[in-house]
Amino acid sequence: MMDQKLFTQWQPNFSVGNPILDQQHKKLLSLCQQAIECMSDNSRDGVSLFHHILNDLSEYVDQHFQTEEALLKASGYPLLDKHKEEHLEYRLKLTDFLLSATLGEINKAGLHHYLSGWWSDHILGSDKQYSGFIKGVD
Template sequence: MLRCTIFRIMERGFANSKNDMIDLSEWKPEYSVGNTTLDNQHQKLLQLCKHVSQYQCDGTKASIETFHSILSELAFYAERHFELEEDVLRRVWYPRLQEQIQEHDAYREWLTEFLCVAMHGNIDKSTLQNYLEQWWVGHILDSDMQYSCYLKK
């Protein structure tokens, strides 16, 4: 079930060419879900994804450790975000909360698997970068936008 969710989310982003992808490096009002805290967290998560994609790992132990540290920060921050987002959605009785939780679980599972592989030195940065970009863009601009009207009531 979780893998299906992962691929569904990724297909959303891959359906468009790279040139058609929305660049979220500059936050715009139309990306807002109507909750300042969640919007700020989304911005921070996108900054962390950008940091991951721009980091130049030269293969040295120090460089690899720094890269792992960046990934760990992203995983930690995403977890805090998911907890808050799910709590906010529970409070507004969001009817699609379970779907949101499934997407969050799919992300957790994928990232955990990726980090386990990365700990053994097998970092496929291109796969990681593509996944993070596709997942967060799809999640914020599709899944999260669906709950925005519940937050504005």
């Protein structure tokens, strides 16, 4: 869904009930916002910033997925395998976008769609599903 409104400010109901994961989701939201904001700037600085943000996003995503998966494992989350599969799919797709950005062939509408979907389907969907399981797990 091409909806800029999905990338608004953090809302309390986005919380998954763990302060570390919430903090990471906030940072991811901010990186998604920045990527979308600068993707239409075709100046040399704009393109360079866009690449920079995509790289940051890619690095940060790995960190986040690792933290989240470790916490879900520690809490005995029954849907961990499925959750990890979703992470892998997002990870692979992001790698595709990074590669095409490096080649100067990125599909910006596709990236926008992907980031919006990730936020609404995964973070506000699959991630919210585990919130009841991780309470009290550090």
